Amino acid sequence: MTDATVDTARTGTEDEPAVPAHGQLVTVRNRPWVVTEVTRSAVSSEDPARTAGASAPHLVALVSVEDDARDEELRVVWELEQGAVVHQQYELPSPAKGIDAPERLDAFLDAVRWGAIASADKTALQAPFRSGAEIQDYQLAPVVRALSMPRTNLLIADDVGLGKTIEAGLVMQELMLRHRARTMLIVCPSGLTLQWQDEMRDKFGLDFRIVNSALLRELRRSRGPYTNPWTHYPRLIVSVDWLKRDRPMRMMREVLPHLPEYPRAFDLLVVDEVHTCAPSGTGKYAVDSQRTKAIRTLAPHCEHRLFLSATPHNGFLESFTALLELLDDHRFARGVKPSDEQLRRVMVRRLKSELPKTWDGRARFPERVPHALEVRYADEARAAYAKLSAYARSRREAGDSSAARTASDFVTTLLKKRFLSSPKAFAETIDVHLATMTKGPSAEQAPSERVLRPLIERVEETAESDDGHAEAAERALTAVRQASHTLTAAEHTQLKELSVWARTATKRPDAKFVALRGWLDSIVCKNGPAGDWEPDRVIVFTEYRDTQRWLFDRLIAAKYPVDRIAQLYGGQKPDEREHIKTVFQEDPSLSPVRILLATDAASEGINLQAHCHRLLHWEIPWNPNRLEQRNGRIDRHGQRADQVDVFHFVPEGWQGFGAAEDGDRDSRHEDGTLEDELHFLAVAARKTEQIREDLGSAGEIIAAQVEQKMLGRRSDWTTADAEISKRSGQAVLKVDRDLAKELEKLVAQLAGSRDTLHLTPETVERVVRTGLQLAHRKDLTEIPDPAGGDSPARCFSLPELPGAWAHARNDGLRHPLTGRERPVVFDERDARRRTDVVLLHLGHRLVQKPDPTPPRHSRG
DSSP states (O other), X not given: OOTTBOOSOOOOOSSSOOOOOTTOEEEETTEEEEEEEEEEOSOGGGOTTSOTTOOOOEEEEEEEOOGGGTTOEEEEEGGGOTTOEEOOTTOOXXXXXXXXXXXXXXXXXXXHHHHOOOTTOOSOOOGGGGOOSOOOGGGGHHHHHHHTOSSOEEEEOOOTTSOHHHHHHHHHHHHHHTTSOOOEEEEEOGGGHHHHHHHHHHHHOOXXXXXXXXXXXXXXXXXXXXXXXXXXXXXXXXXXXXXXXHHHHHHHHHHSOSSOOSSOSXXXXXXXXXXXXXXXXXXXXOBOOHHHHHHHHHGGGEEEEEEEOSOOOOSOHHHHHHHHHHHOTTTOOTTSOOXXXXXXXXXXXXXXXXXOOOTTSOOSSOEEEEEEEEEOOOHHHHHHHHHHHHHHHHHHHHOOXXXXXXXXXXXXXXXXXXXXXXXXXXXXXHHHHHHHHTSOOOSSOOOOHHHHHHHHHHHHHTTTOHHHHHHHHHHHHHHHHHHSOOOOHHHHHHHHHHHHHHHHHTTSOOHHXXXXXXXXXXXXXXXXXXXXXXXXXXXXXXXXXXXXXXXXXXXXXXXXXXXXXXXXOTTOOHHHHHHHHHHHHSOGGGOOOOEEEEOGGGSSSOOOOTTOOEEEESSOOSSHHHHHHHHTTTSSTTOOSSEEEEEEEXXXXXXXXXXXXXGOXXXXXXXXXXXXXXXXXXHHHHHHHHTGGGHHHHHHHHHHHHHHHHTTOOOOHHHHXXXXXXXXXXXXXXXXXXXXXXXXXHHHHHHHHHHHTTOOHHHHHHHHHHHHHHHHSOOOEEEOOTTOOSSOOOEEEOOOOOHHHHHHHHTTTBOTTTOOBOOEESOHHHHTTOSSSEEOOTTSHHHHOSOOOOOSOOOO
């Protein structure tokens, strides 16, 4: 320590409080802190405002010791703090003040027991008891594995809907409780940042801040222009697409050392949907994307790493091993096939089909059943599709270079996707294509294929954004014109006629929409939209925002009440988006919403299963992974129905979605017609359903078959089936084990931890009541269960509390939809699948609030 650092506490005066020593407990601004540094000013004697002989002021650095704000830091000038108190380190309670009741001592011992966690103890779990989530036995595997590893590097590759967010939260909280991780960074898709923030706060009591442009502006306005957002708070969330930008990466490099050093810049890195960060491309020469480069820069500077993905293996060894190298570069190397033992050490992967039934013989997850809605398309639509196919053939045959063929294929896939989505989506794109192709010859040099590829990828990335997609499509289609031959007279006529058809078709009756109305009316409004509505909900997924808007307008024109329909899409205001998600997850009696129109912005990670088990794909995605992500919004942990129903539009003559029908792949329609290609997409959906367990490896084959079919090239499902079987064997994601025995051990370990901690609803209630009585002389009030029933829960109302206790009391107490204050319960069984009560678990701020101050006198 320097001369300016005080090692012992000074004696205070009536006007100035005693200066604390390093490590001493103090109360400042009515909150407990521990002193981390005390520095005496060296310039006080030169201050004319101070009288002669006055002591120098002291700058005291403090860290909060409250469980609900354990990472909060504060720096104060000690002599200026009013009411600051230094607690003597060896002061014992005096029996002169009376003897505490035995129950109060028990509450104190329980509070101490719950707060004392030994880093060396790898058996006693605390995180499951500090969570407001309904923990399943299989979700304990990652946290148990994490405690057994000196450095936690885990790939959580559980099936879609098994609750990877909860599993990651348990690991994060357990590492934090054991002081193995303080600074944490979550990297996820942009649509999931708020959900991660909410789930960490509500289910684990962990506050995270979202790093984005808005936060950056606020920090620089409040803390100065040179503030770095990566160091302002210990727990952060960032979207991967914001992180990969030049400015955020430049600021990140400012806080990262040139070479990794101890302690690491971040204790824990969590990457959700990590497959989106794998190197792009296929085969041996996969190329790092911007996302890959961002994670590659960050990962070496993080002590622990958690990667989350249901489909981490895309069937290509180069891409998968590059992902494993990011996770643990000491164990894995890019391009080197990992052994089963290596994978077993770092990967946790369970499939829904593998999980044993519950103790009462029930399946853990509902059965998923695909259904077909047959559509008879109008002659005008068939003729328009034939004209589009003829135009695509003409352009492809005219291509005399790699760039020209790439441009032709892009236009074909874009126009066909938009045609199969809706007349509105097709009209918007065909007009842009026609306008760019008729602008006249360009003076610019024709772009190469390398220039075209990023423009094409940008169109796909912005499919759900209004302005973004229009701008990206126009840029890509402009580049297409520069790389392509001028339109022939016949091609120009074809585009004009297609544009006219699209504009008129947006206003004519639509066969798919008629089928949609029949499906909706049979479920949510059996007497029509003007009649009574059922308490059931449905989701309609579409790829494009244009189509979503067109569907909404058509439903309103068909007299469906506007308050019965909600929309989720990319670019939506965060508050509006979160409100709709909350509405859809709450009981239907609390909101009139019955129909959710969603784009693929809602297909990754979002929970929509609480009161919905029916989903309709307005169009079948060409990418099977996207199809499975959509289905996973309702086919997931927490689904209450016994069956999840998934619906697809199919042409007349469809054979069915069962495995028995897979041998019959003949569409019985002329090759290349509208019905033939829609039948091919339905076969792809059927195969996706059959190979769900190997989708990460085999999905690319299905996607390639669909693309080849839509481009007018030969597609052979027989060859594809052989390749799917081969890839599934190469995926190396299956680990042989006795899952039932593993789960039995996990349940036993959890029960042992509960006994060790002396943790029951009664002990938690006693600690909270004792804390309220000691701090404010107030108590809980037992009230009737608002749900009633034959076995009502023990519910309590909380008294009004002042100061920091008020913040702890009010945390999550009001219902997110109604705003009403909810009663609290202490038994997690009473809170299962309910949102009208709040569970006070060990991680809740009110339970963390009671200060384990020694009682006045212990009994012998």
